[in-house]
Amino acid sequence: MSVLSSSHFHDEAKAFAFLESIVWADGMTCPHCGVVGGRVYDLAGVRSKASVKNPEGVVRHGLKKCGECRKQFTVKVGTVFEHARMPLHKMLQAVHLMVSSKKGISSHQLSRVLEVQYKSAWFLAHRIREAMRTGDLDVPFGSGGGAVEVDETYFGRKKDTGVALGGHAHKFGVLALVDRTTGTMRTFTFDKFRADAVHPIVRANISREARLMTDEAKMYKKIGKEFAEHGTTLHGAKQYVDRNDRTIHTNTVEGAFSIFKRGMKGVYQHCGEQHLHRYLAEFEFRYNNRIANGVDDRQRSYNAIAGIVGKRLTYARSDLGV
Numbered sequence: 016m017s018v019l020s021s022s023h024f025h026d027e028a029k030a031f032a033f034l035e036s037i038v039w040a041d042g043m044t045c046p047h048c049g050v051v052g053g054r055v056y057d058l059a060g061v062r063s064k065a066s067v068k069n070p071e072g073v074v075r076h077g078l079k080k081c082g083e084c085r086k087q088f089t090v091k092v093g094t095v096f097e098h099a100r101m102p103l104h105k106m107l108q109a110v111h112l113m114v115s116s117k118k119g120i121s122s123h124q125l126s127r128v129l130e131v132q133y134k135s136a137w138f139l140a141h142r143i144r145e146a147m148r149t150g151d152l153d154v155p156f157g158s159g160g161g162a163v164e165v166d167e168t169y170f171g172r173k174k175d176t177g178v179a180l181g182g183h184a185h186k187f188g189v190l191a192l193v194d195r196t197t198g199t200m201r202t203f204t205f206d207k208f209r210a211d212a213v214h215p216i217v218r219a220n221i222s223r224e225a226r227l228m229t230d231e232a233k234m235y236k237k238i239g240k241e242f243a244e245h246g247t248t249l250h251g252a253k254q255y256v257d258r259n260d261r262t263i264h265t266n267t268v269e270g271a272f273s274i275f276k277r278g279m280k281g282v283y284q285h286c287g288e289q290h291l292h293r294y295l296a297e298f299e300f301r302y303n304n305r306i307a308n309g310v311d312d313r314q315r316s317y318n319a320i321a322g323i324v325g326k327r328l329t330y331a332r333s334d335l336g337v
Contacts (some may be wrong), residue, residue, distance in 0.1 A: 157225020
């Protein structure tokens with residue numbers, strides 16, 4: 016028996032029950048009036064309007080009515096799954112496939128596995144990526160004097176730009192920070208690798224008591240003085256670990272970048288600049304919720320589903336960087 020043999024991956028009623036157990040773990044909440052644990056009635060046997068495809072209508076699983084505001088709702092209301100026409104059990108399958116694939120799974124592959132149209136699979140994948148976006152910036156990296164690695168990378172090609180030989184002005188820029196103590200990463204996009212773009216990110220996300228680890232890029236020399244320690248390695252001279260202090264290196268963040276690049280080149284292949292932040296959120300989520308941090312595929316799927324609450328993404332606005 017495989018993981019995908021679980022009943023909530025095949026039965027719509029059980030899929031709703033499964034989603035309710037995660038979203039309403041602390042008590043059922045009406046998405047309209049916000050009452051928690053209020054009077055709620057199950058509306059069993061209610062069907063949708065008749066259609067040519069379904070003359071008797073489709074059973075509306077998980078439908079409930081709030082006794083306080085008298086409005087109907089399901090657990091999908093107020094989440095990225097709201098108004099989704101795809102069966103919930105298929106969307107849960109998609110979540111598990113995306114979180115358990117180390118380098119991601121393409122929309123074409125999702126389309127074939129779920130037996131849905133490509134556009135539906137593409138939009139669903141972006142909904143799930145939106146759920147993976149945590150925005151957790153409360154605790155600065157390196158609190159307590161831990162080491163934080165910072166590095167940048169470039170990939171892809173911006174729209175309407177030629178290839179600049181010897182440079183990377185035509186590529187997407189990504190800045191990544193990795194906290195060695197917690198084993199977590201934060202990623203950001205930037206247009207040009209300049210102090211006014213990079214320094215604010217570093218200051219806002221890293222504690223001043225941290226040990227900053229970078230390569231020899233001049234960009235980091237000035238801001239490195241603001242932290243307890245600034246260790247550098249000379250990549251240009253083929254030095255990737257300091258010979259005197261083996262803790263000075265950026266190998267961890269570069270390892271994270273290698274997974275990201277292999278996924279973007281080998282699986283997704285094409286990425287518009289307006290969608291880059293969501294793809295970054297996907298790889299960041301899997302990195303922060305990996306086996307090394309005590310999170311297996313099943314728990315990673317639960318964590319992704321828990322992130323659907325309070326987020327919306329409509330098809331008309333899916334091409335915007337919001």
